[in-house]
Amino acid sequence: MSSRMKIDFVSDVSCPWCAVGLKALEAALARVGREVTADLHFQPFELNPQMGPEGEDIVEHITRKYGPSADIGRSQQALQARAESLGFRFDFQRRSRIYNTFDAHRLLHWAGTQGRQLALKNALFAAYFTAGLDPSNHAVLVKVAAAAGLDEQRARQILECDEFAREVREREQYYAGLGVQAVPSVIINDRHLIQGGQPTEVFEQALRQIAGHSDAPS
Secondary structure, three states: EEEEEEEEEEOOOHHHHHHHHHHHHHHHHHHHHHHHHEEEEEEEEOOOOOOOOOOOOOOHHHHHHHHHOOHHHHHHHHHHHHHOOOOOOOOOOOOOOEEHHHHHHHHHHHHHOOHHHHHHHHHHHHHHHHHHOOOOHHHHHHHEEEEEEHHHHHHHHOOOOOOOOOHHHHHHHHHOOOOOOOOOEEEOOEEEEOOOOOOHHHHHHHHHHHHHOOOOOO
């Protein structure tokens, strides 16, 4: 008998470990197969909510945020290795800036009403981390939405106004109120929290434990 699970994946489009974490979670869900029926929802989190429309050079941003001792090269190598093992590709030569992601989250909220959230999330990760595109640029977002199977005209209409802005802000505040301060944060059945871009095995073990024991510790 399949165990139905509500999975809230709290993340940001510009978070590389969120991309890795999602791929690991997808791999874990594939491993457990029919044991788990996942109701997956993507919840908004902005790493840089005050980021201006012009974005910021990523090396300058990381140095300012984590200090001059931050080993960017080593971090990128670790990310590339993990991503490649999961079938995802980072191209750090293309991704030179970091951007505001609020409008991307507005489209993701809408995509949830259309049953296309997972497709759009994966498309946004690929657009930014693999192709090096600007996820704050409306033309880019419209094309990515269309590629994910969403209505191009409707996507453009949403971006031209502030539709779903209130809903996104409310979800951000809700998860901040729960104490979510880092992403990815994966919350299963509103109770069990898994933080960070964990390996597939960690997600798989958690899914099997929760499926087999309703009183599994969080």
